[in-house]
Amino acid sequence: DQMRNIVQQMPKAELHIHIEGSLEPELIFALAQRNGVSLAYGSVDELRAAYAFSDLQSFLDIYYAGASVLLKEQDFYDMTMAYLARAHADHVRHAEIFFDPQTHTARGVPFETVIKGIWRACQDGPISATLIMCFLRHLSEDDAIATLEEALPFRDKIIGVGLDSSERGHPPEKFTRVFERCRQLGLHLVAHAGEEGPPAYIETALDVLNVERIDHGVRCLEDPELSARLAREQIALTVCPLSNVKLRVFGAMEEHNLVTLLDAGLVATVNSDDPAYFGGYMNANFLAVFDALPLSAAHARQLARNSFTASFLEPEAKRAFL
Ligand code: ADE
Ligand code: ZN
Numbered sequence: 001d002q003m004r005n006i007v008q009q010m011p012k013a014e015l016h017i018h019i020e021g022s023l024e025p026e027l028i029f030a031l032a033q034r035n036g037v038s039l040a041y042g043s044v045d046e047l048r049a050a051y052a053f054s055d056l057q058s059f060l061d062i063y064y065a066g067a068s069v070l071l072k073e074q075d076f077y078d079m080t081m082a083y084l085a086r087a088h089a090d091h092v093r094h095a096e097i098f099f100d101p102q103t104h105t106a107r108g109v110p111f112e113t114v115i116k117g118i119w120r121a122c123q124d125g126p127i128s129a130t131l132i133m134c135f136l137r138h139l140s141e142d143d144a145i146a147t148l149e150e151a152l153p154f155r156d157k158i159i160g161v162g163l164d165s166s167e168r169g170h171p172p173e174k175f176t177r178v179f180e181r182c183r184q185l186g187l188h189l190v191a192h193a194g195e196e197g198p199p200a201y202i203e204t205a206l207d208v209l210n211v212e213r214i215d216h217g218v219r220c221l222e223d224p225e226l227s228a229r230l231a232r233e234q235i236a237l238t239v240c241p242l243s244n245v246k247l248r249v250f251g252a253m254e255e256h257n258l259v260t261l262l263d264a265g266l267v268a269t270v271n272s273d274d275p276a277y278f279g280g281y282m283n284a285n286f287l288a289v290f291d292a293l294p295l296s297a298a299h300a301r302q303l304a305r306n307s308f309t310a311s312f313l314e315p316e317a318k319r320a321f322l
Pocket of ligand 2: 215273
């Protein structure tokens with residue numbers, strides 16, 4: 001109907017996409033063949049059948065296994081170009097793309113191979129795209145600092161840093177020193193917080209790490225004072241609806257709190273997180289929430305506007321989109 005056409009065709013920005021989470025089963029098998037990597041699954045269908053998750057960790061185990069086929073610069077290029085084409089088809093005009101270098105350097109793939117492949121695709125691709133390097137929070141802060149050192153020769157190819165992987169038991173404050181160094185380098189700062197972890201992790205991400213946006217953040221509503229602050233300070237939340245249902249943050253899309261967040265004046269955005277694993281790219285996420293929740297045309301406009309205002313585009317570039 002009318003509303004579905006509006007949300008699909010409206011220009012939008014994507015602010016929460018893990019590029020390794022865009023690796024489709026077909027490309028995993030093609031790269032495994034190309035690189036002579038053996039997989040624990042016999043076919044695309046068998047692999048896809050394993051995509052039934054009970055929580056964040058059960059997903060991460062399969063997500064890191066899938067990334068094991070990425071070895072050469074061209075592999076990172078092909079993965080990124082496939083994402084950019086999908087995003088373009090969904091009327092995404094700008095994407096701020098997460099990548100997890102430690103997932104690859106731990107397997108002996110040089111940092112340079114990872115960033116050169118991803119960055120070259122961003123230069124060649126059909127939409128505006130910038131890169132945010134994420135630290136894996138299940139690893140140590142020293143490991144994150146070593147990764148930052150490896151990234152320094154490529155400082156001009158990264159607009160910011162983030163924090164992802166297993167949230168519970170790995171609070172933001174574990175990464176205080178490395179985020180302070182990134183801040184001094186003039187990098188933008190974001191962190192996953194309040195996905196599976198408690199609202200207290202959202203507070204320390206803001207007050208200890210000094211992040212500018214919160215990735216997920218949906219558990220903020222458990223703390224009314226924190227929710228009021230996020231609205232007052234207009235701190236964006238990069239919400240990922242299909243992810244939240246697949247990882248059982250919400251029991252069903254009908255139970256998602258996106259409308260409550262928007263109506264409370266929070267700067268919520270809609271994003272795909274790991275689209276190859278969670279059942280779809282940007283428009284699939286938009287259609288899923290518009291089908292399940294009482295969202296209006298005004299909400300659609302607000303979500304599109306929020307995606308650009310919350311982006312790290314320069315003010316002139318933002319104005320051109322708004
Ligand atoms: N890495 C990829 N997707 C993630 C998510 N939803 N939460 C934490 N780490 C991730
Ligand atoms: Zn994420």
